[in-house]
Amino acid sequence: MRSGVRRPRGMSVRSKLTLSYAGFLMVAGFLLLSVVLVFLLRYVPAEINTPVSRREFPGGVEIGPPFIPNRYDLWRAFWPKAGIAMGVLLVFGLIGGWILAGRMLAPMNRIKHATRLAAEGSLAHRIQLEGHRDEFRDLADAFDVMLARLEAHDVEQQRFAANASHELRTPLAITQTLLDVARNDPGHDPAELVDRLHLVNDRAIELTEALLLLSRANQGAFTREPVDLSLIAEEATETLLPLAEKHQVSIETTGDVAPTTGSHALLLQLTTNLVQNAILHNVADHGTVWVNTVADAGAVVLTVQNTGEQLTPQLVSTLTEPFQRGTQRIRTDHAGVGLGLAIVKSITQAHAGSLDLTPRPDGGLRVTVWLPATPGGDDHQGTRTALG
Structure with missing residues (x-):
């Protein structure tokens, strides 16, 4: 059952465009004929007064004035012909307008067909309009991009x-x-x-x-407020110091004031997940975690690095997928639920940011989070080292 407002069927867009084309052509033709008539009437007097003249013919002599048309004669002779011309313009405008409207609306019909398929659940169809760029092709391209994102989102949700x-x-x-x-x-x-x-x-x-x-x-169901990412990083590392001490991992926190706008709770969860992962997925003894924040070029950047085993780019590319634990680098007693980095990715995207994971050449992982910066705060730097 279809939902929405039921509206009575009206005139089609093609019919409206046809009438518009024909109407414009009729108005233009009427104005053109009117200008021609006014121009001709300027050179024809309203009344003709001619003297009697004598003209000789082989059969006799005719006496009388010559025939010279006045404005009334011109008016009476002009408008019947103008009416015929207007009728021809009307037929031409309707036929030509119908053809032109059909050609102009052909891309819209393809877009309408793709919309109906998408409404029925078929997200794999694409419009792919050919030709040079115009308004219809911009609309079709935007619709194709939307369909691609919806299809990817649907597959991801499934x-x-x-x-x-x-x-x-x-x-x-x-x-x-x-x-x-x-x-x-x-x-x-x-x-x-x-x-x-x-x-x-x-x-x-x-x-x-x-x-x-x-x-x-x-x-994105959260309240946004001004926050300092550097203070959030300090709060997360302080909370996780006992865990770092248990695993004999030292945490080094450095950085500048990093003002941004977002949810304090979600950004704290993001930072906590990153630091906790860096602690748990570290070397067996005397590992290190580096946490750094910086504000630069309209963005604030949070970087979390750790020592650990050598990671392949193929493995790193899957770590933000839900329930992808990367089992060869996770200890069996701290397996987690496989959503830590997936949550980090979702929180980053919800704050209009970007996330990058790269393996460190010496082993371990480097995670970088970019978020939009907001003005405010005094610059400061600090370094803190904790050894478990």
Whole structure:
């Protein structure tokens, strides 16, 4: 069932254009004939007074004035012919206008066909108008770009829904298995069962909260306010100092004031995810994480680097996809839910920024986040090192 306002069928655009062409041609023809008539009437007197003249013929003599047309005679002879010319112009305008309107609206018919296919769910169709650039081709190209983005978004959403369903089903399946084991083994230690169920439940809660945060970032449903990215970086690193100490990783934080506009909570989550990943995916002992902020050329830049194993560009290119954990560089006791960098990417895009991941030549990963800068704040620099 189609939704929307039901409107009565009116005159087609082609008919309107045809009448417009014909009407314009009639007005132009009428004005042209009027100008010609006025020009001729200027040289014809209103009344003709001629003296009697004597003209001789072989058969006799005729006496009388010669015939000279006046304005009334010219008027009476001009308008019938003008009416015929106007009729010809009307027929020519209707036929020519109908043909021209059809040729002009041919691209619109292709756009309308593509729109109907898209409304029916077919996003793979493209208009691809040929010829030189004009308004119709600009519209068609913009529509093709929109269809391509919608198709990519639809595919991404389907893949994400499938992955999320699989990930959410995993803790439920584990819970069901634990309960079945407990039912079949009455002598099983209930305390151990409760502990394992608690861990599985915590993981399910963590995954659900990550999915909700990802959805919130994708929808852009947050309040924007002035924030300083350098202060957010300091807050995130201070929060994660115990984790860095546990893994014997040192964190070095440097940077300038980096004013931008956005959600403090989401940008803190972005920075926390990056620093936490840099800590967990590091070398076994005495690793390092570098966090830097800078404001330059209308943008603020957050860079998080870490030491670690050598990463291939192919692996790095998949790390921002949901549930892509990069298993060869993640410790089994801190596997996470596979949404950390996906959340970072969504938050960055929601703040009109860009994200870049590159492997470091000496091992590890460099993550750079660009966000639009806003004026304000005093420049300062600081360096802080924490060793776990």
